[in-house]
Amino acid sequence: MNGKDAIAGRWSIGELARASGVTVRTLRHYDEIGLVPAGGRSASGHRRYTAADVRRLYQVRALRSLGMPLGEIRELLASAPEDPAAMRAVLTAQLRRLTVRAERTQRLIEQVGGLLRRLDEASMPDSDQFMTTLEMISMLDAYFTPEQREELAHRRDELGAEAVEQARTWFAELVEQLLGHMDEGTPAGDPRVRDLVRRWDELGAGFHAEGASGERTAAAARLMWQEHRDRLSAALPWPAEKMAGLPAYLERARAAG
Template sequence: MLETGGQLWSIGELAALCGVTVRTLHHYDRIGLFRATGRTGSGHRRYSEDDVRHLYRIRALRALGLSLEQVREVLASSPDDAGAVRQLLSAQLSALRNQAEQARRLQHQIQALLDNTGSTMPGVDHFISILEGMTMYEKYFTEEQRTELAQRRAELGPAAVDDAKATFARLVEEGLGYVSANTPVDDPAVLDFARRWDGLGSRFHSNDATKSAARSMWQDNSPELSARLPWPPDRLQELVTYLQRVRDAG
């Protein structure tokens, strides 16, 4: 039966209003997820204000990553009242804030690329390197860990970061010397070296979970990461393996 009170929308009007296709609304209707409150005498769908709110809930839940079946379960188990809508709005706002933070980081990465781009076009390998780094970084570190790493770098400041890079270079050279000499992993000098190596990482990684993520990223992707450093990738991989043996021995 067609409602007579309140504003009503046709399926085309509702699709345009809410940013979906008519085909999507037809699909939702077929699976029983979202149906029009009423119809005209000739059988055309008409949607009410309550239908608009219901469609919002469906789209918001989908935006949060839920499947259509999961959306159906949520809608069936939660009341369609102000409290439930408020909870959903809060969840969607949190998701949007996370997306905004990701966009902010991407903005900084693009700005850094732009700052390093002169009158000539950067090589495609430069762009691929950045894209691979972004994907790798997000794969191994959680959102909280990425935020922590960024905060630690900001707290340390550029001078301390540059000092850490120089210290890292010296440690690599020292470690490669131990590898070349096949120095026993329980040698006191080697154990001290490993402590200094891990201590350098602790400047940036404040907890074991973040340290573990950093080690996993390096171990799984050492050829790609090593290619950006001035030492042969196979030698760096030997050093990583040697360090793990030292940790196990120490």
């Protein structure tokens, strides 16, 4: 409430907070990390902000409102005044980040929307079946790396619908045989099991396999997993308890090989 100081261009932390629309805590935080240090202190230790501080605060808030982290804002304000190219670079980087985030969010929206649609279509008889669907989603997810997802996105248009259908039966047969071996107690180290696991792994990781005949079908299967994971899992006829044991069985078979 020191009118003279205010007229002389020196604001208290509360005055600045009200005038700029940030909280007092935020101003103290920015002071603490040296992003917007108070120009000085009063005799009693109160922060006094100068006109230069106020300008800097507004710059920081503007960049913050564009979603930039404080660390980058600090770097930018340290170099930008004499270097407009730095500003362009940082804005471009920020735009890239935002675009990536937008794409990720969009994918999530589609996934959640897909689940909701199936829930509303009452194609889900009981909630246990739905939980099984959830389990399958992350189970199948565990077998794709981010790079493989990239690849799949590129190959999307090269594949037809009938290949996808063929892949479904091919995949179903594979799982069926594996579950059968589990039921019969076949050791994971058995050559027949290991052969099945090899085929499974080629599905998930074998993007550079040179096989010619089954290549198209395998690619379609990979695509199907990526694009229709939840629909696929709902179409699978095996009980959840059995499926839950499958990843560990595969793991043991690999270790034995």
